[in-house]
Amino acid sequence: MEGLRPRLLAIIAITLLMVPITVSPLANAYQPGDEEAVFGHTFAEEYWTNSSIAITGSSANASFTASYVHVDDFQAFLIAFNRINMSDGKQIIIPYQLFGMHYKTPEEQDVFIGAIFAFLLVHNESYGNNDLPDIGNEDAWYIVPMTNNNPWPEYTPDVEAIPATKISEGHYRFGMRYYNMSARIVSSMSNAGFAASLLFPILTVMISEIVIQYDIVIQNNGEVHVETLYTIGQALKAKWLGLFDVDPADIIKDSMEISAVHYLSVFTSKYNVTTASSGHTLSPPEHTTPLDENLTIRVGDDNERALDIRLGRQYQLLNESTDPWTTVSNNETATVALLGARGGDFLLIAWQAPLSAFLFSHVAYGLSETVRSRYGSVTNLVANATKEFHSSQWWYSVTFPKWNGLRVHQDPTYVAQTNLAQTTSTTTGATITFPKIPTSYLIIGGIVVIVVIALVMKRR
Secondary structure, three states: OOOHHHHHHHHHHHHHHHHHHHHOOOOOOOOOOOOHHHHOOOOOOOEEEEEEEEEEOOOEEEEEEEEEEEEOOEEEEEEEEEEEEEOOOOEEOOOOEEEEEEEEOOOOOEEEEEEEEOOEEEEOOOOOOOOOOOEOOEOEEEEEEOOOOOOOOOOOOEEEEEEEEEEEOOEEEEEEEEEEEEEEEEEOOOHHHHHHHHHOOOEEEEEEEEEEEEEEEEOOOOEEEEEEEEEEOOEEEEEEOOOEEEOHHHHOOOOOOEEEEEEEOOOEOOEEEEEOOOOOEOOOOOOOEEEOOOEEEEEOOOOEEEEEEEOOOEEEEEEOOOOOOEEEEEEEEOEEEEEOOOHHHHHHHHOHHHHHHHHHHHHHHHHOHHHHHHOOOHHHHHHHHHHHHHHOOEEEEEEEOOOOOOEEEEOOEEEEEOOHHHEEOOOOOOEEOOOOOOOOOOEOOOEEEEEEOOOOOOOO
């Protein structure tokens, strides 16, 4: 029972901190500029980061980071959880992140895209020999990073913001870095196993570092390329039952694989998910379906191309155990598939739904005049977004057939189809050189980025 109380307190603390802000919007009559009271900056600025946004509760306080980039009709933002400081001195770090983009398409449709870092996963490659996570047909375990009750006192967890930086004209970057993240292995095979392994430290691992950066490059043709630069650090330690050390090399065999799984949710709009080159419309997956090309989201009555999801097929492996680090492989190939969702997938992201919908809706309400004209208050938008967050059936994965517990670098790219080719950019905002064309309002939200570590045991 030693690990149960801290785990329950952590979950309760997070819930209590989130409830007050998700049931009471920042301002029902939100106007441009009101965001400065929350973020310390306005949406009219070109780029900024605030890493000390505080929320105070009766038994704990929490801090968030917000980063923002604005060029013409394109905005990108990141809202990330820093830490919870409990009244008893304990500290909790969870790698929650909400990344979003707002822009207008060439046909002037309003588009919002959101991305949430959610959890890690383990699966045993034993079905189909296809180098893909056939969840439901293979044993699978979630990896849930949470730094309370850390069994390795010699490792101090920490989090830091990577502030918004203008690298060159039209090129920006921001993100978050997490150090020494302990994570609990949680079973997905049964409800009882899920609950027991979430609350008790059956198997815990130490991950040296998790880094997620968003690299934004605005092209002259109106495309905005957003690379999600993932770094998953090396597995440094492992422990059974919170007591018995085990060498990660004894768990992580040559057959280990690592996947990045993404959850797609549409808040409001008419949309289709298609293959990028053929335009073939896809149905929500019920099982693992391999893909051989990128995905495209098309919106509106005329199926306008709004977003390409160009999944990076190449990745690197590095060894942190050497000084300096060595590159083990510089050119590994990843595979892509659509996945059928399981109940545990939704359970582990469900706690994020109210907070994500609340934050996303307030940013959307502040950025878009069309949103404000369509919704009488931000409360209405929050309620709608929360409902749609739970209703999606879209999951896709990028699987890395070779891992061996080493450090991984991989960079899938989102390509937004914007109206920036019709504008003249300056560092303080753009002068629109073509008239606006009134069109129907569209909002897309919730590409939930779920990095999944697939620990594959060697077959016996």
